[in-house]
Amino acid sequence: MAYLELNELRRSFGPVVALNGINVALDQGEFLSLLGPSGCGKTTALRLVAGFDRPNSGSIVVDGKDITRVSPNRRDMGMVFQAYSLFPNMTAEQNVEFGLRIRKNKRGARRKRVQELLELVGLGHAVKRYPHQLSGGMQQRVALARALAIEPRVLLLDEPLSALDAKVRVQLREEIRRIQTQLGITTLYVTHDQEEALSVSDHVAVMWSGKIEQMGTPSEMYSAPATPFVAEFIGTMNRLEGVVVDGERGEVEHGGTRLTVDTARGRTRGEKVLVLVRPELLQLEPSTNGAAGDNTLAGEVVTHTFLGSVTRLKVQARAAELISDVPTARVDSLPVGQPVVAHVPTAGTRLLSLKDEPASFELDPDNP
């Protein structure tokens, strides 16, 4: 039996369905990230678990007990909010101590725990500071210590890093993961940042339109997206629309070019599909005559985006815009305007039926 269970959780706000029957099962000590774009329902789910809102139907079970109707102050959930939520009239120490005072813990034990936690989050030196004397990152560390002080059954993190600058964000997310692993605390983390979710989680649930599109390990989510939405939301993906022309040999026709992909084997002839190729798998080579060979698409380099060790090249092919990550050391041979051929790999390519495509979702491929 899972430690945290969300069963068929539904929540509507008037005509807007924020959550449309989500199911989650999480074992004790696991770290799950709810990932998705704005309005997908991830924060609503977290607020239901915290008890700040009630579901229209469904249940929330923690350690075998149904807490769906339990008030938030009796749930023993530690939460770190997106907005800075420290009590402005209290010092860092008093903020962390607050939950322990409510529980009427003894003064000595309280002080010891507060000191331990503030040291755990690296703020042992700032115990007497008020929130306005702390940076954003420090405030969120105190908020984390405060949430952990009460030894919560589940730690809830609602985009706690979104207001911080990039460097602090990376540093703090690693610390959150370190502390979570150290304490073995079951954690539910809401974020719209896929890099954040993939880097710290045991499991990632990608949400879209009030539903969980797919849930799995970060590596599964990246390498085996189950829907076009997940494929596009997690990382960057080339999307090649095509029709299966030979299911036995795994051949798909895309813009007049036949592509052989392993995942097309066994598909029905005439089925409309989406061939998904990660940019790092799409190999580019300069073309001298503009002709394309087997499993290749001809095109022309239109932009370069320097990303450090790799450079992202955008290629305009006949039927699609392609993205390829090329080692920066090699990029001089592929200048803007250079005719190229892109090799679509036979293996490692995903294939999805086009009937799974959400109608209204759009993402900028450069900034997914």
Place this chain on the structure above:
Amino acid sequence: MRRKWIAPSAVVWLVVAAAFFLLPLIATLMFSLRSIQTNKCCSGAAYSLIVHDHQFWHTIRVSFVLSLETIAISLLLFVPTVYWVHLKLPRLRPVLGFMALIPFVVPPIILVVGLLDLYKGAPAWFYDKPYGILGFAYVILAFPYMYFSLDAGFRAIDLHTLTEASQNLGASWRTTLLRVILPNIRAAALGGSFLTLAIVMGEFTIASLAAFKTFPTYIQIVNETQPYEAAALSLLSFMIVWAAMLALLFVGRGRVRTAQVATTR
């Protein structure tokens, strides 16, 4: 370090503003220091007469206790109400704002007639004593000042997040209000309290029509018969109200500083 100079125009404005406030006070002071026998300066006889008049101390005590009563009732009534409206019923904010304007629209003379008629069957301890019906009427009079101060205070903090953070840590509604919300709106509550104190200490119409002896009605009686004492009394009342405000400020001083800084983020 570069030295800051005050612009000449600013000095002129400061002098004009100071003259506007100080000249009447100085004139009153000069008048109050005239001798009752010779009509010439300077004698402290008017002050001596006032401070030795037992009515002075009685009425000032009545008005001051009424002020504290009004402040206490107003805070008890309006802090939870405004908190709840901000948190759960934000659509009612304009309604409350409109209601708070009613004491400005309805003159005190109408208000007191209505209240006396409404409560004529009330028990004697309420109807015949100033701390009953008069305190009640002053809560109504102070409503706009207290409401708009508190409203501004609640708008200055992230009420939802603070409330949820507190509850998440196990606090009840009462604990959340008393230990998290109230300290962070203390400046606003103090502001409303100052205004309430000033209003009650100077309110004449309702007290007079309801036939209660309060400090303003005492000033009026003295004013009609003893001009030098009346001037001395005006200055004394001015100082007493300021002293009371300073006392209130002193009571809430420590926490106000931290809360104010924090809420400016």
